[in-house]
Amino acid sequence: MPISGSTGRRSTALAVAAAAALFGTMALPATAEAHGRGHDKPKYEDLQLLAINDLHGNLEPPAGSSGTITEIDPATGKTVATPAGGAEYLATALRQAREGHPNSLTVAAGDLIGASPLISGLFHDEPTIEALNEIGLDVTSVGNHEFDEGSAELLRMQKGGCHPTDGCYQEGRSFEGADFRYLAANVTNEKTGKPLLKPYWVKNVHGVKVGFIGVTLEGTPNIVTAEGVKGLKFGNEVTTINTYAAELKKQGVNSIVALIHEGGLPASNVYNYDCGAAGAGVSGPIVDIARKIDPAVGAIVTGHTHNSYACTIPDPDGVPRSVTSAASFGRLYTEINLKLDKRTGAIVRPSVTAANHVVRRDLPKAADLTALIDRYRTLAAPIANRATGYITADINGRGSTALEKPLGDLIADAQLAGLAPADKGGAQVAFMNPGGIRADLVYKATGAEGDGVVTYGEAFAVQPFTNMMQVKTLTGAQLVQVLQQQVSGSNTASPKILQISDNLRYTLDLNQAGAARVVVDSIRLNGAPVDPAANYRVAANEFLAGGGDGFPAFAAGTDKLVGASDLDVFNAYLTGHSSASAPIAPPAADRIKVIAVGQTG
Known part of the structure; x- marks a missing residue:
C-alpha cells in the first residue's frame, strides 16, 4: 500500500x-447516512x-x-x-x-x-x-x-x-x-x-x-x-x-x-x-x-x-x-x-x-509491567550479572547483514576449542547455524556492569537454546555437501550461510546457481584441500547436527559424541580467552570469500 x-x-x-x-x-463518520436514516x-x-x-x-x-x-x-x-x-x-x-x-x-x-x-x-x-x-x-x-x-x-x-x-x-x-x-x-x-x-x-x-x-x-x-x-x-x-x-x-x-x-x-x-x-x-x-x-x-x-x-x-x-x-x-x-x-x-x-x-522509548513506562520485570530481574540477578568475558567493541551477530558474521565466527571458534580435545570429541572443524545467533554482544550495555564486560545474561541472549553440542564423523565428500547445502536444496531460494571456525576457508560465488555457488576447488581446511575419501570430526549443535535448517549431510554423520551445551561452551571460551586486560576483539569475518553478483573472482 x-x-x-x-x-x-x-x-x-x-x-x-x-x-x-x-x-x-458513509465514509464520513457520525453522519446520519453512516448510521442509517433517522433512528435506524x-x-x-x-x-x-x-x-x-x-x-x-x-x-x-x-x-x-x-x-x-x-x-x-x-x-x-x-x-x-x-x-x-x-x-x-x-x-x-x-x-x-x-x-x-x-x-x-x-x-x-x-x-x-x-x-x-x-x-x-x-x-x-x-x-x-x-x-x-x-x-x-x-x-x-x-x-x-x-x-x-x-x-x-x-x-x-x-x-x-x-x-x-x-x-x-x-x-x-x-x-x-x-x-x-x-x-x-x-x-x-x-x-x-x-x-x-x-x-x-x-x-x-x-x-x-x-x-x-x-x-x-x-x-x-x-x-x-x-x-x-x-x-x-x-x-x-x-x-x-x-x-x-x-x-x-x-x-x-x-x-x-x-x-x-x-x-x-x-x-x-x-x-x-x-x-x-x-x-x-x-x-x-x-x-x-x-x-x-x-x-x-x-x-x-x-x-x-x-x-x-x-x-x-x-x-x-x-x-x-x-x-x-x-x-x-x-x-x-x-x-x-x-x-x-x-x-x-x-x-x-x-x-x-x-x-x-x-514502540518508542519516550513513552511512560507501564507500572504493572515494570513491577513484573523487576520481580524477575531480581530473581535472575545472581546468574545474569556474573561476568564471563571481556570484549573490545560490539561483536555483531543478529544485527549483522553480512553472510559471515563476526559473532558467528566467534561462536564457531568457541565450539571448535571446546570440542577439539580427544576426550571431548576430537573436533577438527565447527559450524554454527546463523539463525541460532539471537543477539549481538554489545560493548556498552545497560545496567551496572562496566563497558566491555560480557555477562552470563548477555551470553544467554546470544545462545538461548542451550542446545547440546555434538561431534560427528563426516567424509570429505559429506563436508563439501554441507557447504553446498547452504545454497541448494531447501536453501536454494533463501541461502543459510553457516558460520565457520577459523581453520576453514572457501569461496562463495553468487554469480552461480545452486550448489555451484560453492567453489569446491577453493575449500581449504587447515590450509589443505579437503580429501573426499578422508574422515573428519565435525562439531555442531544438536539442531544442526540432526539435519536442521536443510542440512541432511550433517544427519548422515556417524560416531556421534554428545558434549556440553552450546551456551556452556561459549561461556567457557569467553572466560578462558579473555580478561579485563586482554579482551576479545571482533573477528575479521574474512573466512568466506564472497564474489558478489556482477563481480569476478
Whole structure:
C-alpha cells in the first residue's frame, strides 16, 4: 500500500476508491447516512486490531541493533535507527492506541516465546506469558519457537501449572497460564489426527461474529529440534486455513482473520516502506500463501521473518487484501482498522487500513509491567550479572547483514576449542547455524556492569537454546555437501550461510546457481584441500547436527559424541580467552570469500 509521508498510514488508491464507491458519504463518520436514516440501527461496526509478532520474550528493551527500528527522519529525509521496544513501553503504546476504540482486540502471529533473553528464558518463559496477560493479548497463533521445549510445555503455557522439573519459582506463587488463546489449526497429533490446540477462536463484536484462525509454517519441523515436534504433524497453511474458513462460514461466521506464523521480505528495511500496488514490494512465502487463501478471510496478520510491512496482496479473486507484519521483539505494533457489515456479518474489505507504529522509548513506562520485570530481574540477578568475558567493541551477530558474521565466527571458534580435545570429541572443524545467533554482544550495555564486560545474561541472549553440542564423523565428500547445502536444496531460494571456525576457508560465488555457488576447488581446511575419501570430526549443535535448517549431510554423520551445551561452551571460551586486560576483539569475518553478483573472482 502507498504510505502517507506524514503519518505512515498505508492505504491503496484502489482501496480508497472502492471504499468511496461502496460507502459514498458513509465514509464520513457520525453522519446520519453512516448510521442509517433517522433512528435506524447502524449498518456497520468498527473494529480495531492491534497486532504483534515474534516477541521472543524480550521484556526488557532489546540491546544493540536488535533494539532499533529503521525509519526515515521527516526533518531530514535521511534513514535513522530509532531505539524501540521493551514490554513497559509496548503496554503503554497499546493502551494508548485502544483509547477511543470501544471494539479493540489485540492479536499476534506467533513466536512470542522461545529464543528468549535470560529474564524470561531462565523461567521457561513464564514471565512473558504473564506480561502478555497484563498487556491484554486476546489471541495468537503458535510459531515454530513455541515448540522449542516440546508440545507438553506449550500446553503448560496455555493451561498453567508449575514446571515439571524446576517447580514454581517463588514461594506462594504458581503459574496460571495464558489468559489469551493459543491457536494451532495446522498442528495435529500424528496418531489421532486431532489438533494440538484450538484451530480457531470466535469473538462476538456487538452482534457480528469475528473468527480468528491461527497456523504456523508448514516447515516448522525443519527448524525445530526433532524432540520439540515429536509426535506432531504440521499441515499446509493454505489448505488448513481454507478448511476452517469454510467451517466458520457454516457456523455463520463471515468475518475471518488469519494469524499466520510465516512471512515476507520487503524490498526495504525502513519500517514504513511503501510496498506498492498489489504488494509488488514484498516477496517470500507469504505472497503465494496470501494469493491462495479463501477471499472470506478479510485480513492476514503474519510473522516469522522479523520484517515490517503493511501491504495488500490480491486474493484468489484478484481483490487486494491487507497483509501485515510488525517486525520483532516488540519494537512495532500494527494497527488495523476495519468495518464489519452487520447485515452480512462480513469484513468490508475496502474499509481495511493498516499501519505499523514504533514502540518508542519516550513513552511512560507501564507500572504493572515494570513491577513484573523487576520481580524477575531480581530473581535472575545472581546468574545474569556474573561476568564471563571481556570484549573490545560490539561483536555483531543478529544485527549483522553480512553472510559471515563476526559473532558467528566467534561462536564457531568457541565450539571448535571446546570440542577439539580427544576426550571431548576430537573436533577438527565447527559450524554454527546463523539463525541460532539471537543477539549481538554489545560493548556498552545497560545496567551496572562496566563497558566491555560480557555477562552470563548477555551470553544467554546470544545462545538461548542451550542446545547440546555434538561431534560427528563426516567424509570429505559429506563436508563439501554441507557447504553446498547452504545454497541448494531447501536453501536454494533463501541461502543459510553457516558460520565457520577459523581453520576453514572457501569461496562463495553468487554469480552461480545452486550448489555451484560453492567453489569446491577453493575449500581449504587447515590450509589443505579437503580429501573426499578422508574422515573428519565435525562439531555442531544438536539442531544442526540432526539435519536442521536443510542440512541432511550433517544427519548422515556417524560416531556421534554428545558434549556440553552450546551456551556452556561459549561461556567457557569467553572466560578462558579473555580478561579485563586482554579482551576479545571482533573477528575479521574474512573466512568466506564472497564474489558478489556482477563481480569476478
